[in-house]
Amino acid sequence: MKAQQVRIGHIAKEIKMSYSLVCKILNNTPNFKPSESTRLMVLRKAQEMGFSYSSLRRIHRRKHTRVKHQSGGDIVIKTLNGEVFDSGTFVTDDLSKNGTCICKPELERGVFPAEPFYCDFKMTDGPLRGHTFKGLPVRLACEKGFAMGFKFTDMSKEQLRHLSSVC
Secondary structure (H helix, E strand, O other), X not given: OOHXXXXXXXXHHHHOOOHXXXXXXXXXXXXXXXXXXXXXXXXXXXXXXXXXXXXXXXXXXXXXXXXXXOOEEEEEEEXXXXXXXXXXXXXXXXXXXXXXXXXXXXXXXXXXXXXXXXXXXXXXXXXXXXOEEEEEEEEEEOEOEOEEEEEEEOOOHHHHHHHHHHO
């Protein structure tokens, strides 16, 4: 199927899941927490079928206030099947209990993948030094230089406690 022809219903039928479940996962519906394996199965199938995310109605909305927070870290970019795509360093521009905005990425390959991906962030300085977070990209901005927003996923209570102490 061509990218513009793939609909949520096509994906749901292909993986034998309900339309509602697939729709909530692709739209990143607030307060909906599917298992990580189910979420990854839907995202992988959407990628495989060439689903166009521009057709989604829900846009990313922040749940928590951002605070200016600049610190550095190491970044590992992975495709949804877990393969390492690239790695390098980054600087955070701001931080919230939900995610971060990074700027000034220094990557070995110099690009982010065109396919869906996630990142592992290891903070190397500041109050979160030594802590690692996993994040999914939710927005890209290029008006004042490159910046990419990420939503943290799979956070432990300890990680949330450390973020809360900073935000």
